Amino acid sequence: MATASQSEVQFRFVVAGGGIAGVTCAQQLASQFPSLDIVLLTAAPMVKTVSNFRQVSKTLEDFEVEEQPSSVLEEKYPNLKVIQSAVTVLHAKQHTLLTENGQVFHYEKLCVCTGARPKLIIQDNPHVLGIRDTDSAQEFQKRLSSAKRIVVVGNGGIALELVYEVEGCEVIWAVKDKAIGNAFIDAGAAQFIIPSLEAEKPKKALPCKRTRYTTDKDTAPNTGSEGPGSALGPDWHESISLRGAEQVSHRVHVEYECEIEKVYSQQEFMQSPLYTQKTNLGVWPIYAQLSNGKTYGCDFIVSATGVVPNTEPFLHGNNFDLAEDHGLKVDEHMQTSEPDVYAAGDVCTAGWEPSAFWQQMRLWTQARQMGWYAARSMAADILGEAIELDFCFELFSHITKFFNYKVVLLGKFNAQGLGQDHELLVRCTKGLEYVKVVLRGGRMMGAILIGETDLEETFENLILNQMDLSPYGQELLNPNIDIEDYFD
CATH class of the missing domain: 3.50.50.60 (FAD/NAD(P)-binding domain)
Structure with a gap:
């Protein structure tokens, strides 16, 4: 130097x-x-x-x-x-x-x-939080500890993890799509995992063993407008407590095919026509009016609507x-x-x-x-x-966890860019596994694997080598056939 x-x-x-x-x-x-x-x-x-x-x-x-x-x-x-x-x-x-x-x-x-930084639905509102980095996740934890109801907007990875992990607080989840997790999974997979939102969550065997560090320099919480923090890791919620002020363990209500149309402060809401029409909405710090006509009061809104480079x-x-x-x-x-x-x-x-x-x-x-x-x-x-x-x-591949299920995504897992020129094969065992294969011209283009399927390596090879699978038809996903033996 x-x-x-x-x-x-x-x-x-x-x-x-x-x-x-x-x-x-x-x-x-x-x-x-x-x-x-x-x-x-x-x-x-x-x-x-x-x-x-x-x-x-x-x-x-x-x-x-x-x-x-x-x-x-x-x-x-x-x-x-x-x-x-x-x-x-x-x-x-x-x-x-x-x-x-x-x-x-x-x-x-x-x-x-x-x-990248969070693409907030509203900038500079103290009751609208973006979760992108560790500072903003810790700010969220702090706010959640005294919250009774939150509204989560968004349908990506952070929203999926958030609504599943939050306890002791009612969650209103507004998604713009017909199904949850649209960026990662299809509607069938969404139907497979959504019962987990209502089921009792499995107890965690051991707490996260990562070393936690503190710094001498105080850093202001980054709520998303311009922040120094880098993106959260794959299990950002493991090391923080996501518990609200209520005794309920897990209560999530999903509002499909809607977005937030308008946000009101408490004072603005009390002066709006909505207040006279719907006086049973309670007193909250912020109110979210959805595009489907419903309005919810809450302690704060989590904007998990993507990022801007x-x-x-x-x-x-x-x-x-x-x-x-x-x-x-x-x-x-x-x-x-x-x-x-x-x-x-x-x-x-x-x-x-x-x-x-x-x-x-x-x-x-x-x-x-x-x-x-x-x-x-x-x-x-x-x-x-x-x-x-x-x-x-060469091949898009991602391994993650949603609603406590192992999820593997391969190739054009949601038929991205394939138009109508593809067919799907699906195998589903309730509560156990969901397997979807995307085929074009008899060749595998992508797959979604949820649960312990042990098919990721075999399917990865089938996508990469583009073998013609037409002769196998529906038998490709026959649970009684060990597919790995076919294609070793």
């Missing part, structure tokens, strides 16, 4: 963002170039790291996400310097970054991994190609349109022609893969080596 002055420093590699993508990228670079100083800029005092990584199959990965102080990273990688200061300005042509603490960083290669500090004065979702568009080497600027994770959008079985879904698994691959690409460019698109982008 060459120092220009006290406030100006120069690095071969700079990574911006302390989430899974940024940390993975920085770790890979630090490992590959042990004699070079690598800098990781993070807005938050803690960074996200991958632990207990397990390669389940060729493309399926399972891991835990830990939040750690940056010193843990620096101890493991002596050439990795973690600086807690958010990026305020990027001058891409000059290859310089300015941070909040006034430092200027000159880079040879930069990777932007600043994630966190690109703002990098756009002014630069010439980035942005995708329709406002992510930094990257090519097959994770490079943006600005020279020597790469991007990975939720902040970017894949701009290459994807494989027939892959799609981007802003998930922690893809953040890890993109961060690792971006580092490989940056290194290859420095070393003058050729690099091909990594195999992880």
Whole structure:
């Protein structure tokens, strides 16, 4: 590292963002170039790291996400310097970054991994919370402890986990679709798992054994407008208590095919025509009027309606190609349109022609893969080596848990982009398993596996090798046939 002055420093590699993508990228670079100083800029005092990584199959990965102080990273990688200061300005042509603490960083290669922020239904309302990072999850826990009723808006992964985990509080769940979990599962799978919302939840055998760290620096709760925190991990709710003020264990009411039309404060509601028409709604801090005509009072609203890539500090004065979702568009080497600027994770959008079985879904698994691959690409460019698109982008694969069921998603699991040109095979055993296969022209394009099916590796192979399954017909999912024996 060459120092220009006290406030100006120069690095071969700079990574911006302390989430899974940024940390993975920085770790890979630090490992590959042990004699070079690598800098990781993070807005938050803690960074996200991958632990207990397990390669389940060729493309399926399972891991835990830990939040750690940056010193843990620096101890493991002596050439990795973690600086807690958010990026305020990027001058891409000059290859310089300015941070909040006034430092200027000159880079040879930069990777932007600043994630995304919640897309709140209403900005700057103290009774509307977004859950995206650890700070906002802790703020949610604090608010929930005294709540009797909350309204959850959204139908993605965080909403699915939230409504199942919350206890001691009535939950009104507003989803815009005809079924729950639309981003991940189909209507049939939704019908399979929804009885779990009313059933007694299984007791957790052991508490989460992750190490918890505290920091000296107080960080203001991030309710979603602009926040330093990186995305929550796959089991963010494990280490916090999601219990409200009531004695009820689990009470969820779903309102389908609706969105929030208007939000009223207590004072606004009492002055509105709704108050005179429906005086039985009680006295609450906030009221949500739904597009289906119903109105609910509640302690607060949780906005879990997706995310917006966190690109703002990098756009002014630069010439980035942005995708329709406002992510930094990257090519097959994770490079943006600005020279020597790469991007990975939720902040970017894949701009290459994807494989027939892959799609981007802003998930922690893809953040890890993109961060690792971006580092490989940056290194290859420095070393003058050729690099091909990594195999992880051949097949979309994701393993998670919804309503205490193991869920595996493979390929075009919801027939994404296939139009009417596909057929479905479904096998369902109530309370035990749900298996759906997407076929086109007799070849498997995707699958949803819920429960302990043990079919993920077999189905992954069948999608990748595109074997003609027409001769098997319905027998493909015959529970009396061990399908693995067929296709070993």
